[in-house]
Amino acid sequence: MSTGFCGMSLGLFISVLCTDENAAMQAALGTMYPCLLLSGIMWPIEAMPTALWYISRAMPTALSAEAMRSVISRGFDMTATSVWAGVVSSSGWSVLLLMLSLLLIKLRGV
Structure with a gap:
């Protein structure tokens, strides 16, 4: 459940960050594919090189x-x-993304 909320927080952040629907779709795909590939679901974290292991974590x-x-x-x-x-x-990623979304909303004056 917390991962789902984190994904929704990322979606909110992307929607606040992008002004165009096409840009938002590209940003969503550009963030979700690395998350999926480096999460250990498709490629085991233990088999990754050291640099990718740190990025994955x-x-x-x-x-x-x-x-x-x-x-x-x-x-x-x-x-x-x-x-x-x-x-x-x-939970930490969710809070960070929600805070960044709020900051961007405040800076844009929406």
Whole structure:
């Protein structure tokens, strides 16, 4: 649920940032494909080169995917470090994107 809210926050940020619908679509695709490819869902994080590993860990979906994997396959609960880190990461990205959206709205005077 926190990852879904993070995605909606990213959508709000992109809609505030872009003035044209085509630019917003391109920005959404340009941000979502790297998030999907580097999150560990399609390409394992452990097999990535060191530089990509650090970039992947900074993405909002990598720790969330690991948290979901821990809950589903290992039966971990919220007290597990991997689950807690995934929720905190998604929540942090959501707050950051919402704050940036609010800042841009205030600066534009909309």
